[in-house]
Amino acid sequence: MKIIHRSLGALLLASLTLLVGVSSCRKDDPATKTEHTLRVLSSDHNFTAAGGTGTITLAEGGFTAKSEASWITLGATEGTKVTFTVAPFTEPATRTGLIILTRGDETQQVAISQLGAYSYVSDLESAYTIERKGGTIELTLVGDIRPSEVKIEGLPEWASFKVEGKKLLLTVESTNVFQREANLTLKLSDLYSKSFRLIQSYGPLGYDAVLGDYTLTYISTYKGETKTADVKLIADQAKKAFILQGLAADIPVAFEEKTNTLTIKPQELAKPQGVTASLILASYAGWFPGADGKATGDLTWGADYTYSATWDAVSIEHPVFPFVPSEAAKKRGHHGLHFFLFEGGNYKSAYSGTTGIHTILEFSLTKK
Incomplete structure (x- = not known):
């Protein structure tokens, strides 16, 4: 490996000037008649990118040394000498750091320069x-x-x-x-x-990769047995979201392609043929214990009570989407979705459609 040498002469000249300056400090201060005795006799000043060790020699001992640069590490101070280590340098530019020498009220600065790595x-x-x-x-x-x-x-x-x-x-x-x-x-x-x-x-799965046949895994009540059902995600009319088929009624499912996320929102659905009551898809507690320890069948179809699932990133061929309630649904102790008929401002009955599946709690979708 080649090291920059074009500025070495300038560095040596600057260092020699500095060394001469700090080595000629033994003189009387005419104002105080005090003799300055903190004198640097010799010092290693210049290093290549490889770094190395150096020594500063003073005329007398009894001084302290401090490095002003993180890449200059001081070693032992013995008598009139202090050693230091310069770390290897991997950047192209030359760098300079100071070592400060102190004894009483006197201080001296020794500049250490290091050439950058050429490659x-x-x-x-x-x-x-x-x-x-x-x-x-x-x-x-x-x-x-x-x-x-x-x-x-x-x-x-x-x-x-x-x-x-x-x-x-x-x-x-x-x-x-x-x-x-x-x-x-x-x-x-x-x-x-x-x-x-x-x-x-891998990034987004892509819209077409999410379309297809799935296995729905769920429970229908608190501590109920785990059940499965065959369902499908088909394209909606705009081909930007999906329709989930195979439950009591078809459910719109939103899709965020960048994050591979499916979202189901509670809402009023289209009325089945021959039914006069409103068909509601609601967020549902499912008789899980609430915050007070009591089981509750609380439900709502507010827009904030959503259920979202992000691809678990385990399998691309058979992606899994585990649904979790939104923060609003969690605070209310909800665990899934429930189809029911609503008439005259009152809950009329669960709605099972032709599949018999009116409640899905703790649910997930796995592509076949």
């Missing part, structure tokens, strides 16, 4: 996300870099890289899993080492 990756980000169909991430290499110097540690089997000229090409294969990621470390010889995350997400 590096331009604008490397902390994380890169790529879609499910895969693709290539293109990184720009700066400096005189041989392909054999480029290494990526932690590279998974579904990713590979190659160097073409000044480009590092990181290629990711297509995937059928919801999300996978890897923590990678990019190295250019021993001086440049940077870590970043590689994330590949």
